[in-house]
Amino acid sequence: MKIAILSSHTPSLFWFRLNMMKDFIIKGHTVIALGPEPKEKWEKKFEQHNIEYRQLYVERNGMNPLYDLMTFKFLYKFMKEERPDKVFAYQAKTVVYGSIAAKLNGVSEVYPLIAGLGSIFRGDGYKNKIVKTIMKIEYWAACKCSKKVFFQNQDDKNYFIRNYLIKGKKTIIINGSGVDLEKFKPIKLPKEPVFLYIGRLIKDKGIMEYLEACKVVKDKYPKVRCLLVGPFDSNPSALRPDELKPYIENGVIEYFGEQSDVRPFISQCSTYVLPSYHEGTPKTVLEAMAMGRSIITSDAPGCRETVVEGLNGYLVKVKDIKGLINKMEYLISDREKSENMGRESAKIAREKYDVKIVNKIIMQTMGL
Known part of the structure; x- marks a missing residue:
């Protein structure tokens, strides 16, 4: 046909x-x-x-x-x-x-x-x-x-x-x-805590919450890395380049633009963060789960389905920057918890999202 x-x-x-x-x-x-x-x-x-x-x-x-x-x-x-x-x-x-x-x-x-x-x-x-x-x-x-x-x-x-x-x-x-489990496979976590956001740079996906949370976290934990991957967009809620520039210049985030292969960046992170306001089911979260990463995402449609609270990650309220910072700090202080959550993420990806x-x-x- x-x-x-x-x-x-x-x-x-x-x-x-x-x-x-x-x-x-x-x-x-x-x-x-x-x-x-x-x-x-x-x-x-x-x-x-x-x-x-x-x-x-x-x-x-x-x-x-x-x-x-x-x-x-x-x-x-x-x-x-x-x-x-x-x-x-x-x-x-x-x-x-x-x-x-x-x-x-x-x-x-x-x-x-x-x-x-x-x-x-x-x-x-x-x-x-x-x-x-x-x-x-x-x-x-x-x-x-x-x-x-x-x-x-x-x-x-x-x-x-x-x-x-x-x-x-x-x-x-x-x-x-x-998620393609033959392409996205579990990989060892980095030695230091690293957070990652992948997606179009639009405010509805929680990009501002991520940037502001990273700003606080980096100030308190200078060795922590916060990565950002994704293109600028034509969406009405899109982030402008001049809005992102201060976060780059001040060393809050490391920005890598749009990438055709996100695996090298997921490999670098210990926790994947997506504080989106609404999704279908976010594919980048599934890819991070398949590679054995703990997840912090919003308690919103499409996002909440990917996380079993406290098992493979945490859910935060939409637009709740303080809640996001709290969960990021918790995983910074407890590497073993992050590793265990990563293993559970990979298991859920295999059983539910293949x-x-x-x-x-x-x-x-x-x-x-």
Whole structure:
């Protein structure tokens, strides 16, 4: 069969969905991946895995209805010409416009993934309320056009059901994107405490809380290292380079920019930190767990599922800098605790988040 995979972020399409697409191909299916970044940049990378890559016009964070109309027209034309047997879509705009475009062209096998609700669903204000209402209507339409809808956590699933966007029988829960246990393996902890954050530098992911906590921790424990990996972003809550600069210049954090392979950085850390406000299921946390790291993350949808409090890490309240500092200091003072938590993280990753298990559920649901 011909399967189309839609995303409004090409790097995540390649790094987060590659295992799934490869499993589709192993089963004998043809895969076409659609993302917004230039074909010249990504075509060869996808071709190495026998995946065809097409550039899709989409503004991931834009709110211009004319641009969104262009996205819909592109996807409508694609569905009409290619007639894929099945469609897998994730991220808001490709979920909405891809699902509707597919249905209008007679493609009934549409399987969106709701990989976390964005900042619009948590924001306040009149403008935010209008945009949220529009998004709810769009998600409702997308779910109506879909055969099944995947969710990565119970909170998001319940939100959709509670707001009448979908019926419970149409929903499927999966444990995030899974983690490749052959690629991410446990490795010995560094001699000194090292903290690490990996992700887009947007405030909704708790980047400011991490930076401020690191500032206090570094002042008290100068030998402790605080690492930061990830790109700047176009998101409305994105951190600006001039906002990050003082933390770098003052030696609070070591910034490494965007990296295609995060394993060398996870290897350097003893504890992985992600104080995000909301996630689907954070893949970087799963990767750190698989490599045997203790976790400090927020008690928020998508994040709380990855931690058994006190066993493989700690949960802190959203935006709670003092609570974050407290847990960081606790693990600085107790290396044995950090090591034990790391072992438990690796065990949980093996039992619950193996990408092979996650992909098996997706393929069974999609009839592959």
